[in-house]
Amino acid sequence: MANQQVVVVGGGLAGLAASMKLAEAGIHVALISMVPVKRSHSVCAQGGINSVNDYTRQQGDNEWKHFDDTVYGGDFLQHQPPVKEMCDWAPRVVDLLDRLGVPFNRTAEGFRDQRRFGGTLYKRTAFAGATTGQQMIYALDEQVRRWEAEGLVDKYEYWEFLGPIIDDRGDCRGVVAQDMFSMEIRSFPSDAVVLATGGNGLIFGRSTMSMICTGGAAARAYMAGVDYANGEFVQVHPTAIPGTDKLRLMSESARGEGGRVWVPRRPQDDRDPTSIPPGERYYFLEERYPAYGNLVPRDIATREIFDVCVTQGLSVESGRMCVYLDVSELPADTHKKLDGILEIYEKFQGADPRVVPMKIFPGVHYSMGGLWIDFEKNETTGGLVLGSTRNQHSNVPGLFVIGEADYQFHGGNRLGANSLLSCIFSGLIVAPSIENRLNSLANGAAADQAASMFEGAATIHQEQMDSLIKNQGDENPYTLQLELGDWMTRQCTVVRNNKDLAALLEKIEEFKSRFDRISLSDRSNWTNQNFSFARALGDMILMARVMAEGALKRDECRGAHFKPEFGIPAPDAQDPAELRRQAQAWCQAFKKKNEQWLKTTRARYTPQGPEFSYEEVDTSLIPPRPRTYGLTGAEIIGEVWAEMSRDASNEPPKAVASAAGGSSA
């Protein structure tokens, strides 16, 4: 394996985990990242990482239950073997992080402390203060720095990935990247490429994600032939602080401790909110859901806040959508408990939430969709064949994808604290798969390929850059991105309908033609951020189409994809016999919906637009069942579904779990 080199693009948790594991195996890694890896988006994660642990085990928890919660929370859209393998590994992943020095919070006796997150009944989440992601990325960054000092990792920080190099046979032979300071473009020949480039929240303008989360890298891989899967599945967090540049997460605990959500009854009432009398305030969650009040499940909270602002025009401000999340009337000792999160608000909004209501709005938070990858099921364990060259391998041979950039682990909806896990897990398991691929390269090593192929690839990107820099026109990339974000947020996030999605697709075509008339104010050839941003905007417009068209085509509700036109009406009759009949109809409709839509969306690039196909989901381990949390008639649906499953199999049915419809953090 001498002289063989692997390129890892992206130094978030996933990319760092892969790099250190490859280096441990003696494989040389070139690690390419737009930002110094220590500054990657993963630092933003606050909440924690899930795994079964000694404590939950004694309460009856086990890996299977973690697996079950994950696929149930994901509305059964994910292939089950990789998820099972991930949940089996979770305790080991957290142990490893612990050994690497992540300062997890401790109990009095010195064990790791755990907290409970959405979508489960168990305290599975390990955490390090309020900065778990930061602490984890630092631990991995330190390991990779050690390998760098030992000469097994070369870092290319402030380098931007422009595209994979694909030979005549269709094999990936390396990447083209650009130095973001000198603007030099060059090829990196390599025998395997790993993309770990994260999510694409910036397509929605402002989101809870970081500035680098344009999804540009995934778009470039997609354009080069890697399929994109489940693009329409985008997670929205109900409570984010709408800043002028970013939506910053506001933890659910504000509502947990008694915070109330409201808007003035008079649209855009400009009085000081504390002076608006109670009768003129619309506590819409409390009015609409008397039983749950402000603590409705996250997806419902998100939809209602969205509805009040977008459909009813009751946003607190006219220029910006937001509602009040009010903790100002809570007692001082409650404020004390919430200090950590209230400080974030204060720091970035410059207002004290102990005195004035906070302004919040749902924010795009996580991309469940991503580049398509394969896996190999282990028929004995139900998990994966570890080391199989199929694991995390895209449809382009030699190109692997891990972390938020892949589509594998979270189905229609991600559970809180499961993403840090999937990022590290996929990073760790991709290494032996790559090792095996390197040992069995069928068509020779990259080093043996003609130099002209690598030069040619770099030249193409150079020409594209030159033409964009020279482009003359009347369009400004910054204003165009704001418009794109605004349209995507309005039409393609929380509530979707086919009329709006069709209009959005037309608009995206318009954005595309306007992009051709883009003009840069900076045409220089040194650290040109104006250019870099404009190039990524082209990618965002490309992927917006994949997401919007995927959403238009998927006529159902599943996980984060909510299209009420195609919802199944919940049983609500008073008469028990009628209620049962309705529940039977509901279950029949649910079954039919799964037959049609329990499928992975797979988009393939063509110059005319994405070509869609739909692929069976591997549900061989846990049969899909209705996700009924928060639905009226949940109980009767559960009963009827159990009967139907019993009739179908004769096996004792699994009860419909009533764990919270999971979400995010």
Added chain:
Amino acid sequence: MSKSFKVRILRQADPNSGSHWETFNVDYEDGMNMTTVFQRIAADPVTTEKQPTVPVAFDSCCLEEVCGACTMVINGRVRQACSALVDALLEESPDAIEVRPMTKFPVVRDLVVDRHAMFESLKCVKAWVHVDGYYDLGAGPRLAPQVQEEAYPLSRCMTCGCCVEACPQFSDKTGFIGPAAISQAILFNLHPTGRVERDDRLGVLTGPGGIADCGNSQNCVKVCPKEIPLTDSIAKAGRDTTLYKLRQWFGR
């Protein structure tokens, strides 16, 4: 009718050019921070003299003061642009907000500087836990909550550079590794497994550019956005290196 305010920015096209000031009028928005200001300027880069110019280059990523990318000197004080709110900045300096790049690192362009040296210092002090490998070897060492509470604040260092910018002893000429790296050495010496390389770290801190270069002016701790007790780390490093030297003299 919208309010606007002035921002003066020290600009530099590339490492070899001289620098010059440019002033911009920016429309005020509620709750605006400095990263937004740069974005708005980028959308319409025209100076107050109506001169068309180019967007201001700046580093950023998380926009929530946790990645350390966007450090610069604003109104004379080193800090993160993403958590610097316009309202407060205008109170400090009503005529114009003044922005310049950090001075302790080479300027790449405008507000972007090259902080590579800080990451190199982390290599020098072996800022990592040297584990046997990444296979499953069980849980890490049990750790008293008190130790976690000591380690966690140090572990929040985001290599942002505020402390070294403020440190009178740090420059590319002195070779001083700076307060952040010293504090990281202490962090890894606290860890039960990290301790194995303790003497290597103390050896570096004893050598040239190490702890002896600190003049104890305490500027660093005042500007650290994460309120890391840098002077405590420095004091501890002083004690530990003394003991280390004694151990060396007496052959351990």
